[in-house]
Amino acid sequence: MAFLKLESLRKAYGEFVAVKECSLSIGEGEFVCLLGPSGCGKTTTLQMIAGFVEPTEGRIILNGADITRLGPSKRGLGIVFQSYALFPHMTVAANVAFGLEMRAIAKRERRERVAHMLDLVRLDGFADRYPRQLSGGQRQRVALARALVIEPSVLLLDEPMGALDALLREEMQIELRALQKRLGITTIMVTHDQVEAMSLADRVVLLNNGSVEQVAEPFAMYEHPSGRFASTFLGKSNVLAGDVSGASVLVGDQELPADLAGMSGAVDYIIRPEKITFAAAGGLVRGQVTARVFLGDRWLYQLDTPVGPMQVIDTNVGLPKAVEGDAVGLVWAAENARVVARGAAS
Amino acid sequence: MSRTPIALHIFHWLFVLFMVAPLAVVVLVSFTDKGYISFPFDGASLRWFQAIWNQKSFIDSFWLSLALGATAATLAVVLAVPAAMAIAWHRFPARDLALALLMSPLMLPAIVLGIAILRLLSHLGMTGSLAGLVAAHMVVVLPYVLRLVIAAAAGYDHALSQAARSLGASAWAAFRRIELPQLVPGIAGGWIIAFVTSFDELTMSIFVSSAGTTTLPVRMYNYIANTIDPLLAAISTVLIALTLVLMIVLDRLFGLDRILGGKA
Ligand SMILES: Nc1ncnc2c1ncn2[C@@H]1O[C@H](COP(=O)(O)OP(=O)(O)O)[C@@H](O)[C@H]1O
Numbered sequence: 189m190a191f192l193k194l195e196s197l198r199k200a201y202g203e204f205v206a207v208k209e210c211s212l213s214i215g216e217g218e219f220v221c222l223l224g225p226s227g228c229g230k231t232t233t234l235q236m237i238a239g240f241v242e243p244t245e246g247r248i249i250l251n252g253a254d255i256t257r258l259g260p261s262k263r264g265l266g267i268v269f270q271s272y273a274l275f276p277h278m279t280v281a282a283n284v285a286f287g288l289e290m291r292a293i294a295k296r297e298r299r300e301r302v303a304h305m306l307d308l309v310r311l312d313g314f315a316d317r318y319p320r321q322l323s324g325g326q327r328q329r330v331a332l333a334r335a336l337v338i339e340p341s342v343l344l345l346d347e348p349m350g351a352l353d354a355l356l357r358e359e360m361q362i363e364l365r366a367l368q369k370r371l372g373i374t375t376i377m378v379t380h381d382q383v384e385a386m387s388l389a390d391r392v393v394l395l396n397n398g399s400v401e402q403v404a405e406p407f408a409m410y411e412h413p414s415g416r417f418a419s420t421f422l423g424k425s426n427v428l429a430g431d432v433s434g435a436s437v438l439v440g441d442q443e444l445p446a447d448l449a450g451m452s453g454a455v456d457y458i459i460r461p462e463k464i465t466f467a468a469a470g471g472l473v474r475g476q477v478t479a480r481v482f483l484g485d486r487w488l489y490q491l492d493t494p495v496g497p498m499q500v501i502d503t504n505v506g507l508p509k510a511v512e513g514d515a516v517g518l519v520w521a522a523e524n525a526r527v528v529a530r531g532a533a534s
Numbered sequence: 535m536s537r538t539p540i541a542l543h544i545f546h547w548l549f550v551l552f553m554v555a556p557l558a559v560v561v562l563v564s565f566t567d568k569g570y571i572s573f574p575f576d577g578a579s580l581r582w583f584q585a586i587w588n589q590k591s592f593i594d595s596f597w598l599s600l601a602l603g604a605t606a607a608t609l610a611v612v613l614a615v616p617a618a619m620a621i622a623w624h625r626f627p628a629r630d631l632a633l634a635l636l637m638s639p640l641m642l643p644a645i646v647l648g649i650a651i652l653r654l655l656s657h658l659g660m661t662g663s664l665a666g667l668v669a670a671h672m673v674v675v676l677p678y679v680l681r682l683v684i685a686a687a688a689g690y691d692h693a694l695s696q697a698a699r700s701l702g703a704s705a706w707a708a709f710r711r712i713e714l715p716q717l718v719p720g721i722a723g724g725w726i727i728a729f730v731t732s733f734d735e736l737t738m739s740i741f742v743s744s745a746g747t748t749t750l751p752v753r754m755y756n757y758i759a760n761t762i763d764p765l766l767a768a769i770s771t772v773l774i775a776l777t778l779v780l781m782i783v784l785d786r787l788f789g790l791d792r793i794l795g796g797k798a
């Protein structure tokens with residue numbers, strides 16, 4: 189049974205609709221990422237769950253109870269803000285204790301739980317510091333400890349890694365995931381970083397323009413994107429506009445192989461760059477290398493082909509491959525190509 | 535760090551001289567042993583400081599002005615904090631109008647304000663009352679407090695309130711524990727400026743104060759209208775000294791930049 193359920197949530201600001209329709213079932217202990225480009229309604233959705241934004245329509249069901257109209261202070265959710273929102277005039281310990289104090293927990297228990305939580309986020313010894321005396325990563329851990337110490341039913345995080353540099357971000361991602369697993373807490377995290385979403389989430393909810401585009405486990409979403417948007421926002425893709433013709437897809441005057449499963453009409457033919465290999469002679473299409481970029485573990489090639497510009501990613505195995513100007517054939521397996529009706533999803 | 539141009543140094547010190555010279559003259563004159571104001575003078579004495587203690591009315595007015603300033607500043611804070619929060623944090627109809635109204639005492643000449651408030655008080659049958667005087671001063675000092683508290687509120691991160699609420703704080707608890715402490719720099723600066731403004735206010739007070747409620751500036755003004763002797767210089771010197779001590783204490787404790795800049 190779903191632990192947290194969003195039923196047709198909608199939020200309109202006057203004429204402008206920030207969230208068109210968001211329905212979602214989240215299981216207990218699940219880690220879900222709301223992923224989407226800036227302005228697609230991720231924060232608005234999270235704020236509706238938190239109770240700071242009132243939905244125009246729809247319901248929020250938490251553990252069987254309708255909390256749609258419940259005040260934010262009564263929902264018992266833990267929230268980590270992008271700016272962390274640590275109380276500047278309070279010490280780390282006082283920040284973490286705040287939620288317990290509001291629950292009128294006795295001083296002794298409070299102290300124990302704060303100490304335990306600071307231990308958990310590896311901040312023991314920082315209890316008497318003020319937020320301004322902490323580094324970015326430490327601040328984030330205080331924010332996490334403050335949200336978790338009240339034993340919330342759901343943990344909400346709004347772009348929690350946004351303010352960290354790349355190295356620290358990776359470290360905090362691993363730490364967050366480990367902590368979440370250990371506590372088994374239902375978690376919803378907002379991010380616009382597809383790598384972060386894929387590496388952390390049990391399930392990714394892809395949002396675009398205020399609507400849910402696709403909900404799937406990261407691997408499934410990567411392998412079976414619902415359409416052009418999903419295939420290009422999550423990883424790279426070659427998306428070719430074509431038409432079903434018999435048992436294959438006709439792009440320009442090239443016939444490309446596909447598992448069509450009874451599709452017809454105008455389609456998008458999607459093939460991931462890393463699923464394509466070079467062939468010296470022949471190939472499904474032939475093209476000319478216009479540019480290549482060395483990325484360490486792989487090469488990224490840009491090619492001109494009769495079906496339009498295409499990208500190919502080739503693992504670096506230590507041998508030089510094609511160079512600019514080379515004419516090469518491109519080959520891929522029919523089952524690696526994904527064909528979706530054009531316009532079915534944007 | 536670039537070197538300050540020499541011309542700027544000269545200007546700076548000329549400006550300081552311009553500000554301090556009149557004060558210095560007043561302080562020097564207060565030490566005369568003559569019965570009239572003269573400068574320079576030959577004999578120095580403390581007789582005019584002694585004279586202050588024999589003028590009980592000045593002492594009474596001093597305490598009245600002190601209490602009046604503190605009360606007016608405190609009442610202004612109590613009104614300005616909610617007003618500043620509403621104006622800085624919310625959009626509502628007539629928001630600009632409300633702000634303009636609250637700030638308008640700054641724009642009106644004090645003499646106009648004095649006549650208007652006198653009219654109002656006589657309508658209410660409150661002429662010469664202490665309550666009327668307090669209310670009048672509160673209106674005049676409110677804009678100063680409001681401006682500094684709005685500045686503090688404008689820099690406030692609302693995620694702090696949301697964080698507090700999500701942790702179970704009621705709206706009141708969030709205000710008392712998080713929002714109010716964050717506004718304290720603006721409130722403190724506003725209170726001090728309001729107090730000083732009220733303590734110093736003359737023009738309007740001439741209309742509103744009465745025989746029983748004569749503020750120190752009004753008492754001094756009335757005094758020089760009749761007599762010119764170094765007594766007022768002595769009183770001024772005492773006030774200057776008190777102000778200096780207060781400034782030094784405040785600077786040591788909090789830093790004047792912080793208080794008067796309204797920054798956290
Ligand atoms: N209070 C508001 N009033 C009007 N429009 C808003 C408000 N809050 C957010 N929006 C708009 O709603 C859209 C979605 O915002 P948001 O949920 O913050 O996006 P995201 O977090 O995905 O970047 C944006 O276009 C934003 O400008």
Ligand SMILES: [Mg+2]
Binds near residue numbers: 230231
């Ligand atoms: Mg956002």
